[in-house]
Amino acid sequence: MGVLRSTLRAWAEAMAWHYAREIPDYARLDRALLQRDVAVVSYEYLLALEGEAEARVENVALAVGQRRQRQGISLPALLRAYRLWAKDALEALRSEAPGHLAELAPKVAEILDRVSEASARGYQLALEGVLPQGPLTGLAVGLKHAQTIALAPRYLGLPPERMAYHQAPFGPLLFLAAPLAEVEEGLKALARGCAACLWVAEGANLLELQGDLEEALALGHGLDLPPGVYPVRLLWPLAMALESPKGRDRLLRLLAPLGPHPELLGTLEAYLQARLSLKGAARRLGLHPNTVLYRLHRVEELTGLRLQRVEDLCLASMALQVRRLMGGPR
Structure with a gap:
């Protein structure tokens, strides 16, 4: 079965579009959400045929039930999607591994029963909408x-009863009934495993967390940050700057002298992304560290910034973010 990994992944993607063709509820999902979330879940269930994901398949299915309810997928539509999954899985085995069909067909039926039951319970949990009292972490x-959200149960080690899903306009949200310190390492592993940028917030008020996270998605999608876990508070100064036309114009004016020198803008951005490491910026740009240092001196000469000062570094970072969000070239 190991040789079928790439084939199973391709079939999982095909299953996602099969759902959209056959089930109106799935056809209404955002295209990116359908392609990534549904395909990943289908693949997780296929891996369970090999026994690899068997231990976590019910937790994944519980979380799926919560997400589908929040996405407006009816429970009958979800259960119908599972039946299509089983039908497509058997077709994939019949086509690609006929010698394994007799062995694995009963297992397909067993997994279908398990995930259908678990997702129905998750669907009910979402309808109740109750998380245990205590500190909350949102991502x-x-x-x-x-x-990334579909794979969260694999990395976080929390029971589904301590997780709640919400579909926001710019992306999915997941709320965890746990302090950030308890799940931070799992979130970092999740971000690395999916090469994704995760925005996180901690607090006790679910609505406040939701507002902060939705704002982070609205602002952060244009920043092209490297994969990692980012607190939403990093975007608060940017949000304030964008709310003030005067503040926004001042930040753009700060970088205006660099407009004719895109290589200087790129060097400044690489330096900040490398956390003020000359060697790190040089590796990103494919340059010698001395070249990076020369360019940074030119940035200081042209803008008046002093990159040894924390205040000026903050201004430079905000100005670059505003410039990116306002549609300026990289």
Whole structure:
């Protein structure tokens, strides 16, 4: 079965579009969400045929039930999608591994029963909409990496009863009944495993967390940040700057002298992304560290910034973010 991994993944993607063709509820899902979330879930269930994902398949299915309810998928539509999954899985085995069909067909039926039952319970949990009392951690990811939320149960080690899903306009949100310290390492592993940018917030008020996370998705999608876990508070100064036309114009004016020198803008951005490491910026740009240092001196000469000062570094970072969001060239 190991040789079928690539084939199973291709079939999982095909299953996602099969759902859209056959089930109106799925056809209404955002295209990126359908392609990534649904395909990843289908693949997780296919891996369970090999026994690899068997231990976690019910937790994944519970979380799926919560998400589908929040996405407006009816429970009958979800259960019908599972039946289509089983039909497509058997067709894939019949086509690609006929010698394994007799062995694996009963297992397909067993997994169908398990995930259908678990997702129905998850669907009911979402309808109740209750998380245990205590500290909450929220995370958000853009639609481009919607599969990250689908894979969260694999990394976080929390029971589905401590997780609640919400579909926001710019991407899915996941709320965890746990302090950030308890799940932070799992979130970092999740971000690395999915090469995704995760926005996180911690607090006790679900509505406040939701507002902060949705704002982070709206602002952060244009920043092209490297994969990682980012607190939403990093975007608060940017949000304030964008709300003030005067503040926005001042930040853009700060970088205006660099307009004719895109290589200087790129060097400044690489330096900030490398956390003020000359060697890190040089690796990103394919340059010698001395070249990076020379360019940074030119940035200081042209803008008046002093990159040794924390205040000026903050201004430079905000100005670059505003410039990116306002549609300026990289």
